[in-house]
Amino acid sequence: MSRIIKIRNLEYVYPDGTKALKGIDLDVFKEESVGLIGPNGAGKSTLLLHLNGILKAGRGLVEVLGMKVKERNIIKVRQRVAIVFQEPDDQLFMPTVFDDVAFGPINLGYPEEKVRVSVKEALKGVRMESYEKRCSHHLSFGEKKRISLATVLSMQPEILILDEPTSNLDPRARRHLIELLRSFTLTKIVAGHDLELILGICQRVVLLDEGRIVANGDARNVLSNKSLMESHGLELPLSLGA
Numbered sequence: 001m002s003r004i005i006k007i008r009n010l011e012y013v014y015p016d017g018t019k020a021l022k023g024i025d026l027d028v029f030k031e032e033s034v035g036l037i038g039p040n041g042a043g044k045s046t047l048l049l050h051l052n053g054i055l056k057a058g059r060g061l062v063e064v065l066g067m068k069v070k071e072r073n074i075i076k077v078r079q080r081v082a083i084v085f086q087e088p089d090d091q092l093f094m095p096t097v098f099d100d101v102a103f104g105p106i107n108l109g110y111p112e113e114k115v116r117v118s119v120k121e122a123l124k125g126v127r128m129e130s131y132e133k134r135c136s137h138h139l140s141f142g143e144k145k146r147i148s149l150a151t152v153l154s155m156q157p158e159i160l161i162l163d164e165p166t167s168n169l170d171p172r173a174r175r176h177l178i179e180l181l182r183s184f185t186l187t188k189i190v191a192g193h194d195l196e197l198i199l200g201i202c203q204r205v206v207l208l209d210e211g212r213i214v215a216n217g218d219a220r221n222v223l224s225n226k227s228l229m230e231s232h233g234l235e236l237p238l239s240l241g242a
């Protein structure tokens with residue numbers, strides 16, 4: 001398997017002095033699905049935001065698809081690495097759902113017809129085909145989460161990064177999302193507290209706490225390790241005998 005993400009000794013301090021990442025080393029391989037877990041404030045979202053250069057490494061190396069995530073590569077990186085943010089309001093900013101989902105394809109220079117098809121396919125993927133003309137900001141939280149995912153699916157990225165993808169989804173939407181994600185062969189990194197989702201789609205789990213990786217291994221092994229999980233403020237997923 002070829003390595004698609006390489007992170008070495010990554011440190012990040014927010015402008016107010018909060019040390020969010022304290023030396024992260026991580027490799028992700030092509031077509032892997034990796035779950036990123038850890039208590040609130042562990043640094044999960046901060047780590048993900050480095051993968052397409054929204055945050056810039058304070059110290060250390062972040063390399064994606066063989067490119068250093070630096071200013072000069074940012075456009076190329078963002079064409080291939082898509083992030084769905086924890087907060088859908090950070091993702092949706094256009095007047096209509098169509099415009100939000102079309103934004104990426106238009107920026108990639110797709111011709112009009114291809115933009116239309118990409119938007120349709122992406123909305124179909126999240127089962128929101130009839131929402132094209134709706135105003136993104138008037139949707140419910142769960143609907144916004146699904147449209148947020150469509151805004152990146154429409155660009156057909158090589159690496160899909162999802163931060164808390166199932167929060168506020170109803171059970172049916174959550175199940176559809178899990179099925180959809182399982183059907184993708186692309187490389188995925190999924191952060192969050194929905195451990196059943198992570199168990200359902202990830203082969204490997206990385207446990208982060210206080211800005212450091214404290215475990216990195218087979219998803220079942222990590223998620224069923226009661227003392228490890230509990231010592232980092234987590235519980236075993238129900239299906240693993242919580």
Ligand SMILES: Nc1ncnc2c1ncn2[C@@H]1O[C@H](COP(=O)(O)OP(=O)(O)OP(=O)(O)O)[C@@H](O)[C@H]1O
Binds near residue numbers: 014015020039086
């Ligand atoms: N914009 C910011 N300015 C200052 N500190 C921040 C900022 N964003 C996050 N932090 C801090 O950085 C640390 C890591 O936060 P991060 O959001 O990455 O955690 P997380 O693991 O994603 O948590 P959660 O499970 O709640 O989503 C926390 O201590 C948080 O308070």
Ligand SMILES: [Mg+2]
Binds near residue numbers: 044046086163
């Ligand atoms: Mg977070």
